[in-house]
Each structure stands twice: as C-alpha cells, then as structure tokens.
Amino acid sequence: MTERSPAAKKPDSMSATWSVTSLDDARLAVEDVYGLSGTVKRLSSERDETFLFTRADGTDFVLKLANPAEDPAALEFQDGALLHLEAAAPTVPVPRLVRTKDGEQSRTLATADGPRIMRLLTFLPGELQYRTPTTEAQSRNVGRALAELGLGLEAYDGRPPAGKLMWDISHTLDLAAVVDHVAPERRTQAAGVIAEFEHALPAIAALKRRQIIHNDFNPHNILLDPASPTHVVGIIDFGDMVHAPLINDLAVGLSYHLATDNWQARTRALLEGFLSARPLEPAEIALLPLLCRCRLAMSIIIAEWRSARFPENRDYIMRNHATAWRGLQNISDLTPAGLKRLVPNLSEA
Numbered sequence: 001m002t003e004r005s006p007a008a009k010k011p012d013s014m015s016a017t018w019s020v021t022s023l024d025d026a027r028l029a030v031e032d033v034y035g036l037s038g039t040v041k042r043l044s045s046e047r048d049e050t051f052l053f054t055r056a057d058g059t060d061f062v063l064k065l066a067n068p069a070e071d072p073a074a075l076e077f078q079d080g081a082l083l084h085l086e087a088a089a090p091t092v093p094v095p096r097l098v099r100t101k102d103g104e105q106s107r108t109l110a111t112a113d114g115p116r117i118m119r120l121l122t123f124l125p126g127e128l129q130y131r132t133p134t135t136e137a138q139s140r141n142v143g144r145a146l147a148e149l150g151l152g153l154e155a156y157d158g159r160p161p162a163g164k165l166m167w168d169i170s171h172t173l174d175l176a177a178v179v180d181h182v183a184p185e186r187r188t189q190a191a192g193v194i195a196e197f198e199h200a201l202p203a204i205a206a207l208k209r210r211q212i213i214h215n216d217f218n219p220h221n222i223l224l225d226p227a228s229p230t231h232v233v234g235i236i237d238f239g240d241m242v243h244a245p246l247i248n249d250l251a252v253g254l255s256y257h258l259a260t261d262n263w264q265a266r267t268r269a270l271l272e273g274f275l276s277a278r279p280l281e282p283a284e285i286a287l288l289p290l291l292c293r294c295r296l297a298m299s300i301i302i303a304e305w306r307s308a309r310f311p312e313n314r315d316y317i318m319r320n321h322a323t324a325w326r327g328l329q330n331i332s333d334l335t336p337a338g339l340k341r342l343v344p345n346l347s348e349a
Contacts, residue, residue, distance in 0.1 A: 018049075018067050018113045026051050029109065030063060034120055035101045046316055047239065053120065060123035061098060068114035073161035075117050078238045079105050080158040081212065082121075089152025092145075093223075093234045095121040124234030126223030136269040137230040139257055143273025145232040146217050146253045150246060151278060153212045160212075160242055166302055167215065167240050169248045170204075172197040172294045181305040186325065189332070193290075193297035200290055204245065207283055213249035216240040218256045218320070247284035250274060251291035255299070256320075258292065258327035264342055271343045285346050289334040296331075299324035 027040045030053055038055040040063065048070070051063040066075060083105075085094050098120040100107050106119045132138070164171045172194060182190050197204075216237055223234030250271075257266040274280075280288075303321040307314040340346045 018116070019111070021049055021065055023051075026063060026065070027053075029118060030120065033100050033107045033118060034098065036061075044316060046313065052123070060125070062095065062121045062123050064119045064121065065109070066117040066119075068111070068116055070117065071161050071163075072108075072117060074239075075106065075119065077158050077160050078241065079119070081153060081156055081238055081241060084156040084158070085149075085152045088155060089148070092149050092152045093124060093232065094149075094238075095124060095234075095236060097121060124223050124236065126233040127226045127229060128220055129222040129224055130219035132224050132229040134257075134260055134262075134266065135230060136262075136265050138224070139266040139269035140273035140276075141230050141232050142217075142222060142253065142257075143270035143275075144277050145222070145235065145273075146214075146249065147274045147277035149214055149217075149235055150211070150249055153214070156212045158212065165215075165240060165242055167298065168242045168244060169251060169291055169294050169298065170242070170244050172298065175298060175301045178305040179301055181308055182301055183304065186300060186304075189328065190297045190301055193293045193328075196290055197294050200287065203283065203287060207245040207247065207287070209246040209281065209284070210244060211246055212241055213244055213246065213252075214238065214240070215242050215244070215249060215252055217249065217253035220319075245284070247280070247288060248291060250280075250284075251288060252295050254288070255292050255295040255327060256323070258296070258330050259323035263327070263330050267339075268343045272345055275345050280346065285339070286336045289331060289336060289339055292331060292334075293328060296324045296328040300328070 023040045023042065027038070030036050030038070030040070036053070036055050038053055041052040041054070043050040043052055048067050049065040053061045053063045055061065079097055082094060082097055085092050086096060097105055099105065106117050108115045108117050129138070129142070164174060166174065176191070176194050179187060179191050179194065214235070216239070217235070221235065221237045222232060223236065225231040225233045254267060254270055257263060257270050260266060299320050303318050303324070307317045310317065
C-alpha cells in the first residue's frame, strides 16, 4: 500500500477518510459481485475496511474494501504476489484470491467517496501468534516460515508503485521529519538510531540480495495451529511489501521477538529456523542488529506521530509500541560480534 512519507501533500491510504460501509451493504456487494450469500462481520483495520464474510455453508472469507485514496497499482502488486506464490510456492500458507462471477481478481465499486476496490480472499483458520505462548520451538518455525516465504517471492518480478512506504527500513532517514513527536524520554534514543542508520548507508547500499519482501512479518500477521501453537499455518497482510534488501525482512520479523525476558533464546531459535532454509551473507549479518533497531525505532516514532494525528484510532496504532520500546532497550548495544556469540550458526554463513 502507498503509505507516503510525512512530507507528501497528496492524501494517502494512512490519512484519507471515507464513509463507513454498512454490514448490509457489504453483504449485498458480495452477493452481487461474487454470487455468494452469507453474513458479514466487521474486523479491525487501519487503512481499509475489512470484514469476515461467512458463506451460507459456513465457509469463511475475508472481504476487503480499499479506501478511496488507495492506488490501484498497489493492490495489483499485492494480488500479483499472491498469485505468484500460489503457482511458485503452493505450500507457503497464504490467502488465495477469489474470482468474481466474471472471473476478475477484484471489482471497483462506485461510492460516494469515489472508486473503492473490493477483493475477496480465502480465510486461513488459526490463532494469531500474539495470542499464543511464546516458545523457542515457535520462534524456530516462524523463522523458517519467513525464509520459505522469501524464497517463494524471490522470483516475483512485480514492483510496488512509485512512492515511499514509511514502514520500509530503507527509508529510515525520512523519520527524522517526525521524530519530534516522540516523547522526550524516548526521543534521544530514537533519533540516535536514525543517525546510526545514516552512518551505515554505504554498507546498506552495497548489499547484493534484494527482492520483494513481505516487510510486515509480525505476530498479528502470523497464524498458528491452535492445537499445536508452534506450527505456522498462515501468513497474512501483504499490504507493506517493498523491493528491498532481503535482510530487511529478517530484521522486521526478528524485531518482534526481542521484547521478552528470554529474547536471546528466541532470537537464536528464530535465526536457526531461518538459516535452516536460507543462509545469510556476511554483509547481511553485519547489518542485522542495526536494522532491527531501525525497525523498533520506526515502530515507536510512527506510532507516536500517528496516534497524535488520529487519537480515535490510538489503541490500534499503539498496539505494538510498548513491546517495540522494550525490544529496543534489549538490543540497544547489540553488535554483530555479540549476535554471532548469541547464534553460533551465523558464523558458518
């Protein structure tokens, strides 16, 4: 999705507003476009309207109505990734696009707010990771799932539409424009991470492995088997995909494992899981601690900036803030050498 930098003047999918779609209107739209009858329940979402659609036979689907500021090219990019994974990596557990009655991937609806793109996706049953007990076995499997997803996307030749995504670690420097929104007790450290990133730009620019990455591999987007909560059964939300260094994807996923008392063990397990499917290069290992700090600082800065702009959605926006801050404290002085001591397998990369 096109989450623009704070300097952009054009309304975007993070700041645009729209008229709320009634449950009845959503249900009728599915019936008209897909020929399916059922019931609709609203789900929480930050940048669009998302619903659980239950077909008359009890089968669940996810209905998404993009907000009117959404760039159609962004959704085409996401749809292309899902279709690519369906063909190239069918064992990677991601949603499948449901075709309309006319065989289309989506349908553009005319609304009072302007055109809005409607898509229907298969529903992946499972428990969101953040609701399950954290274990090393779980972290290991999550790491492997991330590597397998990356391998599945490696040959995807789609490109995101023009514009910067604020959640792209590659654009950490852009956050300097809004770091003043961070509370004084956190601002110095957050700004320090931005400065550290700037110093490392030559090394980051020299990274060789770049591809489309998920870029949002967090516990709200990972589904686990309720009967065996170490087993990954679903990966959702491809709205933050970017073309970026491969290691950025690992930094994002790892950043959500750093806020617990046993963060060292979980870090080791996640990286061992990732390495079991895909090795890392020395230059990537050298930058991983910094890139994790960048992602954590990003979570803090964007959350505090956006919650001030949209106080009515503060609970949703700030849901990862406390864990991001704790994670940043845990790895504030983590060096590449320290990471290698923590995960001996890294030295074999």
